Amino acid sequence: MDDILRALGHLALGSRLKRLGEQLQADTQHLLDELDPLLPSGQHPFLAALDRLGPLTVGDxxxxxxVSQPGVTRTVVRLVERGLVETGPGPDDQRQKIVALSAAGRELVEAAKAELWPRIxxxxxxxxxxxxxxxLAQLAAIExxxxAAPLHRRARSKERAR
Amino acid sequence: MDDILRALGHLALGSRLKRLGEQLQADTQHLLDELDPLLPSGQHPFLAALDRLGPLTVGDxxxxxxVSQPGVTRTVVRLVERGLVETGPGPDDQRQKIVALSAAGRELVEAAKAELWPRIxxxxxxxxxxxxxxxLAQLAAIExxxxAAPLHRRARSKERAR
DNA sequence: GGCAATAACATAACACGTTATATAACTTGT
DNA sequence: ACAAGTTATATAACGTGTTATGTTATTGCC
Incomplete structure (x- = not known):
C-alpha cells in the first residue's frame, strides 16, 4: 500500500507537512514524558516564548x-489549570490579559532547558x-x-554515545 | 515580535511543520472554493486515494x-453525508466497510483533476x-x-502567464 | 462445535487549529 | 462629555488529529 500523500507530490504538501509535524510532536512527547508536570509537546512553545520574552499579552x-488569538486563549486556560502560568490584567489597558510563567512554570522550563530540550x-x-x-526529497528522507528509528531511540543512542 | 518557533530551531520543528502545513492548506482552500460541493482541503486526499486505488476498506x-483508523472513520462519515462517497459491507468479511466514490464524488474528482489540482x-x-x-532554511524561505504573496495569488499570476 | 484470541470498525474523550462573532475597554472626534 | 469606532480577549461552532476502549465478526485450536 503506497503512500498517497507522497504520490500526490506538491499537491498534498500541506497535508504532508501537517502529518510529519504531528508525528514529530508525538515522538517528541515520549522524551518529554520524563518531565514532572506532564505537558503536551504542543504547549512547550508557549512556555519557551514566555521564558524568552517575559510576560506577554495574549495578543503578543x-x-x-x-497562531490565532483564540488558540492562545484556550491553551493559556489549560496552562493556568496546570499551574504553569499566571495571568493578570494589563497595567495600562484593562482589556489586556498578561500571561507570565508561575514559579512552577519557571521550574519546569529550567529543568527542560538544562536537559531535555537540548537533547530533543x-x-x-x-x-x-x-x-x-x-x-519533497528531504521530507521523504525524514519520513x-x-x-526506521523513532526519535526517542535516536536521542537515547546519542546519550550512549557520550 | 520575532517568531519563536523559528528561533527554537530544530527543537520546535514539529510545531513548525504543522503550522506551515495548516497555512498551506488554508491558502489552498481559497483555490478549492471554486469547486461546487465545497470540500475542506484536508478531505481531498481521501478522494484522491479512492480515485487512484479504487474502493478501499477503512483500514486500507x-x-x-x-492517519489513524478513527480519523478515517470520522471523515468517511462526513464524506457520506456530503454524498461524495458510498460505503458497503465487505464481500468476504462482514466486519469490513468498503468505501468508494459515489457518482457525485467521481464528478468532483474529475473536475478537480482537470483544472484545479494541477493548478494547485x-x-x-x-x-x-x-x-x-x-x-530549516527552506522552511524559512517558504514562510x-x-x-509576501499567498498561494492563491501565485496561482492566479501563473494563470495570467499562460 | 464451541470457546478464546484476533481483527475491523465505532465511539469517546482529549488537544488543538481555524473563522466568525460577542463583550468590554479604550480612543476619537465633535 | 458622549456617541461612535476600534481594539483586546472570550466564546461558539467546526474540522481533524490522537489514544484508549467497546462491539462485532472471524479465526483457530482443542
Whole structure:
C-alpha cells in the first residue's frame, strides 16, 4: 500500500507537512514524558516564548507563536489549570490579559532547558543531518528515517554515545 | 515580535511543520472554493486515494493516507453525508466497510483533476522552486514567500502567464 | 462445535487549529 | 462629555488529529 500523500507530490504538501509535524510532536512527547508536570509537546512553545520574552499579552503571544488569538486563549486556560502560568490584567489597558510563567512554570522550563530540550534539539538535528536538495526529497528522507528509528531511540543512542 | 518557533530551531520543528502545513492548506482552500460541493482541503486526499486505488476498506484507507483508523472513520462519515462517497459491507468479511466514490464524488474528482489540482500543484511547486540546502532554511524561505504573496495569488499570476 | 484470541470498525474523550462573532475597554472626534 | 469606532480577549461552532476502549465478526485450536 503506497503512500498517497507522497504520490500526490506538491499537491498534498500541506497535508504532508501537517502529518510529519504531528508525528514529530508525538515522538517528541515520549522524551518529554520524563518531565514532572506532564505537558503536551504542543504547549512547550508557549512556555519557551514566555521564558524568552517575559510576560506577554495574549495578543503578543499569538503573534510570537504564529497562531490565532483564540488558540492562545484556550491553551493559556489549560496552562493556568496546570499551574504553569499566571495571568493578570494589563497595567495600562484593562482589556489586556498578561500571561507570565508561575514559579512552577519557571521550574519546569529550567529543568527542560538544562536537559531535555537540548537533547530533543540534538535528536531532531541528527534526524535532519546531511539532507540537501529539493524539499519533497528531504521530507521523504525524514519520513523514512523516522520509520526506521523513532526519535526517542535516536536521542537515547546519542546519550550512549557520550 | 520575532517568531519563536523559528528561533527554537530544530527543537520546535514539529510545531513548525504543522503550522506551515495548516497555512498551506488554508491558502489552498481559497483555490478549492471554486469547486461546487465545497470540500475542506484536508478531505481531498481521501478522494484522491479512492480515485487512484479504487474502493478501499477503512483500514486500507488509513494506511494509504498515513492517519489513524478513527480519523478515517470520522471523515468517511462526513464524506457520506456530503454524498461524495458510498460505503458497503465487505464481500468476504462482514466486519469490513468498503468505501468508494459515489457518482457525485467521481464528478468532483474529475473536475478537480482537470483544472484545479494541477493548478494547485503548479502553485506549490513554484512556491518551492529553486530552494536548496538545509531543511530549516527552506522552511524559512517558504514562510517568507508565503507571507509576501499567498498561494492563491501565485496561482492566479501563473494563470495570467499562460 | 464451541470457546478464546484476533481483527475491523465505532465511539469517546482529549488537544488543538481555524473563522466568525460577542463583550468590554479604550480612543476619537465633535 | 458622549456617541461612535476600534481594539483586546472570550466564546461558539467546526474540522481533524490522537489514544484508549467497546462491539462485532472471524479465526483457530482443542
Amino acid at each position: 503571544l499569538a503573534q510570537a507563536l504564529g 534539539d540534538a535528536a531532531v538535528a541528527e534526524l535532519c543531518a546531511g539532507l540537501d536538495g529539493p524539499l 523514512d528515517r523516522l520509520a | 484507507l488509513a494506511q494509504a493516507l498515513g 500543484d503548479a502553485a506549490v511547486a513554484e512556491l518551492c522552486a529553486g530552494l536548496d540546502g538545509p531543511l 517568507d514567500r508565503l507571507a
